Amino acid sequence: QQQVKQSPQSLIVQKGGISIINCAYENTAFDYFPWYQQFPGKGPALLIAIRPDVSEKKEGRFTISFNKSAKQFSLHIMDSQPGDSATYFCAASKETSGSRLTFGEGTQLTVNP
Amino acid sequence: GAGVSQSPRYKVAKRGQDVALRCDPISGHVSLFWYQQALGQGPEFLTYFQNEAQLDKSGLPSDRFFAERPEGSVSTLKIQRTQQEDSAVYLCASSPGTLGTQYFGPGTRLTVL
Numbered sequence A: 001q002q003q004v005k006q007s008p009q010s011l012i013v014q015k016g017g018i019s020i021i022n023c024a025y026e027n028t029a030f031d032y033f034p035w036y037q038q039f040p041g042k043g044p045a046l047l048i049a050i051r052p053d054v055s056e057k058k059e060g061r062f063t064i065s066f067n068k069s070a071k072q073f074s075l076h077i078m079d080s081q082p083g084d085s086a087t088y089f090c091a092a093s094k095e096t097s098g099s100r101l102t103f104g105e106g107t108q109l110t111v112n113p
Numbered sequence B: 001g002a003g004v005s006q007s008p009r010y011k012v013a014k015r016g017q018d019v020a021l022r023c024d025p026i027s028g029h030v031s032l033f034w035y036q037q038a039l040g041q042g043p044e045f046l047t048y049f050q051n052e053a054q055l056d057k058s059g060l061p062s063d064r065f066f067a068e069r070p071e072g073s074v075s076t077l078k079i080q081r082t083q084q085e086d087s088a089v090y091l092c093a094s095s096p097g098t099l100g101t102q103y104f105g106p107g108t109r110l111t112v113l
Helices: none
Strands: A004-007 A010-014 A019-025 A033-038 A045-050 A056-059 A062-067 A072-077 A086-092 A107-112 B005-007 B010-013 B019-024 B031-037 B044-050 B053-056 B065-068 B075-079 B088-095 B108-112
Touching: A004 A086, A010 A019, A019 A033, A019 A086, A019 A107, A033 A062, A045 A056, A045 A062, A045 A072, A072 A086, B005 B088, B010 B019, B019 B088, B019 B108, B031 B075, B044 B065, B044 B075, B075 B088
Parallel strands: A010 A107, B010 B108
Antiparallel strands: A004 A019, A019 A072, A033 A045, A033 A086, A056 A062, A062 A072, A086 A107, B005 B019, B019 B075, B031 B044, B031 B088, B044 B053, B065 B075, B088 B108
């Protein structure tokens, strides 16, 4: 059972453009929604995270938008740069139950110079 | 300070061999997680430790998989009688408390021939 669905599978954006990655979840008990960035040969690294008591969180060029009623959340990368080229994973967890993360399938982002 | 380290980084095993994968979490981190990442997929939860106690092992795919963290620090994931479907990257993550950010290691890439 895929509890977190992520789209698109791959994304190509021009330098300076906006990258948008979407995720949908099924389990309404989830209460923590992080985004991770992974480069080849490396482990995932936390980019930004949100909890359902807010609808948007911004950190630098990265913004999470959260829609609790639709059970959807998205990552926006403004002014995308070639160095942002990586695989991005959304995830969700129930923090009161040991914080195990359920990941989406991943989006391979390529930012062309 | 040092991040999460894992060893070996690469492991090739013949089908039927036993393997042991090591994780050194960030010093003082209470929580430790193991995930399995198949090629082109998001990480999938295997097991969770809070200090030395294994609180959740529901993600272990079979009784061939065993994990321990005897002193609440270093952890070892052991796979007995490896099969080809065990080929994956095994990621370890640690967290300072029982909630919040998980910091991932670089992973161990296991290839079973």
